[in-house]
Structures are given as C-alpha cells and as structure tokens.
Amino acid sequence: MKTHIDVHSSVDLILEGEVCRNLSAAQLVEKALERKEGQLASNGAFRATTGKFTGRSPKDKYIVRDPEIEDKIDWGHVNQPMEPETFDHLFQKVSQYLRKRDVFVFDGFAGADPAYRLPIQVINEYAWHNLFARQLFVRPNKEELKLHKPQFTVVSAPDFQADPERDRTRSETFIAISLKHRIILIGGTRYAGEIKKSIFSIMNYLLPEKSVLPMHCSANMGPEGDTALFFGLSGTGKTTLSADPERSLIGDDEHGWSDQGIFNIEGGCYAKCIGLSQEKEPQIWNAIRFGSVLENVVLDEEQQPDYADGSLTENTRAAYPIQHIPSARIPGVGGHPKVILFLTADAFGVLPPIAKLTPEQAMYHFLSGYTSKLAGTERGITEPEATFSTCFGSPFLPRPAGVYAEMLGEKIAQHHVRVYLVNTGWSGGPYGEGNRMKLAYTRSMVKAALNGSLEQANFTPDPIFGIHVPDRCPEVPSEVLVPRNTWKDPKAYDAKAKELAQRFQENFQRFTNINEAIKKAGPQVD
Known part of the structure; x- marks a missing residue:
C-alpha cells in the first residue's frame, strides 16, 4: 500500500514501506533494537554510534538560492548557496531511496511559547533518530496532535550518499535547506545533531521577522523569577552551568527573546x-x-x-x-533576563575566569563570539581550536550578524541587563600547558553573578582586554581571578595575551558600519 506524506503544498513523498507515526519512546526503542540500530545501556538509555561523522559537517550545509530570499541571507562559507534545480534533483533521489523503506514520522513543535512556535515534521530512516527528534523538540498533547499541520519538514536519510560529481555537492554528505519549499534534506551522515541544528537555523531565519531574537544560549530561572541567559558554543558549559538544582531550567541550548520574555525553542537537552x-x-x-x-x-x-x-x-x-531534569520549568518560558553570561573556552588561557562588561563591550564580544571549537564537535576538529563565531552561533545564522546584534543591544538596554564574560577554558597556561578551569570555581562565580554578590567586589579594567575583573568572589581563590597570576612565566602570559588581542582586532575588521564606541570597546594593543 502506498502512503503519501505531504511535505509541502506542491511536494510529497510516496512511500511503500511501513510508515510509523508518532510512536512513543518505548515503541521507538523497541523498533530500534529490533532493527539492530544500537543497544540498551545499563542505565536504560538507548545507545547508538554514528560511524565516521561524530559531529556536524558545516562545510556540507547549504541554503537553496531562491529569488524570494536572495537579499536576506548572509551568503558565504557558513550559508553556502545551492541552486534550486540541484535541490529538486536531490529531493527526487532521496524520495526514490526512501520509497520502499520503512520510515518514522514525528509531529511536534519548535518553540515552547504557542505565540511563536513552529509546527514541524521529522521523517527519519532510523528509529533512533526519530526517538532523538521526539525527545529534543516540543511534544504535542493529543488535542494539539489532531490539529497539527507542519510548516517545516525534515527528511533525514543517513545511509543515502550523494554523488558529488552528479549531485553538485562537496561530498557524500549534505544538509540542504529550502526556505521556499520549507524542507530540510539531510543525507550521508548519521550524526543526529544535524536534525536539531537545522531546525534551529530555520528559527534563526523566521523569528526576527516576528521581532523575536533567536539565541544560541541556555536559560534558567531563580526562586524569585529572575531569568539568566548563558551564551556559548558547544562544549563551553551551557548545559552544565544552567542545570542548577537551585534554579529552574528553562532550556539548555536554544531560546527566543520576545516582547513578553524568554522561551525555549526545544523540549529536550x-x-x-x-x-x-x-x-x-x-x-x-x-x-x-x-x-x-x-x-x-x-x-x-x-x-x-x-x-x-x-x-x-x-x-x-x-x-x-x-x-x-527535576527542576525543569514546564512550559519552557520565563521573564526578561536580569543577567547574561557569555561563555568562552579560551584555549590561550589568558582571559579572566569572569569579568563584567559595559554595554559597548557586551556588543563587541557578542559580535566577536570568541571561543575554542572543542574536539569532535565538528568534522575534523581533534583538539581545541581558537575561533570567532559571531553571536556565539555563527554556524546557525542565516541572516547577517548585525540583525541579531542590533536586537540584542536594544533588549539589553531596554531591560537593564548585567552582562559578564566567563572563561570556562584554560588557566595557568594555554591548552597543553595549563589546566581547564575548575567547574566548582566557575559555578561559584556564576552563582555570585546571578545573586548579585559579585557586585560587592572592586572591579579593575584588564590592561589589554579592558574588561572589568573583580578582586574577590565567594568560594574562589583571589589569585585565580587574575589569569596573569596563575602563569609561571608572566612574560609568557603577556605575549600570549597580546597574540589573542591581535586576533580579536583582526577578526573585528570584517564588521563595517559599527558604532565607534563598540569598536573601541575591544582589546587595545599595538
């Protein structure tokens, strides 16, 4: 029997295998075990391996270059263009590939706030990928499921590999987004994170049109209803630091900031x-x-x-x-944040573990997005690698960075938000010589920033980076707060700090039409 799945008003999949719709977690685990896609771990979790791709493939991600969006996308090495006919060709090949295979369908939402959520549909070749989607996105109740009409569809066929010569792709892997057809096509990779991040990319395109700032950050809420945001790339501590038993978790990775407050884009971690x-x-x-x-x-x-x-x-x-998570806030919504923390894993080992930022410095560091890509998070990354990721989420931003930066600056000013830079990376030396900052110290510094006790310290501008470093913090040794004091050779620290400062300056040259006060808020070194 043939099954038609509408993925767009003019496009559908014709399937002749079994179509398993909206199975429960237990049913999907049973299917995945039956199909030998993985095994049960002793703690009850389903464990799978993803082969040679154990992280995202950013060089294989494309956006279809349709006339309707041509002038809205920040085209380049992040948002690589794909011609419409190439996408149509790939879609037909993937459709034929899936035609006689069993598939798994999840219907849900991206966005915990009903006013801004996106109805989505995820079609998977693997049962465990569908379990992943079910647990990561917002799950509808029975009444919502009856009325569900997807506005975006992910079609994931990991075992289908493109032919680069015939299919005009860089490799056998592709993550192709058609904003016109509202389809995301994934092939050639078993890494489930591509499903999650492709939907985030879509939300980063759609939400600004609704005056909502999409953010690559975690969020939690204190007992008094005070909300905090934690920006940072993968591995910098967003999930770890926001999972605080003394605060309610709103979400660990992706959020929107509307005129009403914060909402989680996802339903899982x-x-x-x-x-x-x-x-x-x-x-x-x-x-x-x-x-x-x-x-x-x-x-x-x-x-x-x-x-x-x-x-x-x-x-x-x-x-x-x-x-x-016992302290999770359901639904994942909260008020306007009181505190924002920019998390960076500094592989140079020269940034202070915590520093207060002026509004201009906040905009400078948001645009810079300095951190280190950690091993395995992207294809080819084997050790920490210093990088600048605009808005702490460059791989997922379809629009020009200024769109997101301007929105954040306006919201920080409107709601009088305190902003801090937190280094969860290395201290006492660069990667390979120093040590990763102790999690207990970072937790104490974050706690002090959130409850306001850090404001009792005296702040001194760093001589190179200009950011304001506290002289004390509860439960943290004072010498840890000044990175130069943790190095055996202060002159080696000075040289490494100047090297990083120059990288900041070189990176920021790519931003044009930026307020002069923001430009001067960065590190100062000849």
Missing part, C-alpha cells in the same frame, strides 16, 4: 558526556535513563556507559526530554 560524573553533574547524570539517547558513548562489557572513554569521539552526547 543535548548534553556533552565526555568526563560526565555523578558527583559534578548529578542532574545530567540522573537524566540519562530510559527514553534517553546516548550517542557514541563507549559501553563496557556490562553495558555500563564509560563517560571517560573518548576513543570514538570527544563529542559523546546524551539527548533526553527536559522533564528528566
């Missing part, structure tokens, strides 16, 4: 697992149970997860519904 321990991260540890997905985590002979083993990748992951 996607935590890095490397080095995970029950002692340091009890909420995440306990969240990984039946219904969760473990990605590329090594299991021992008793099928217990070995979170210290990075032999498959440093980018081991766990996906679980946000309800697995």
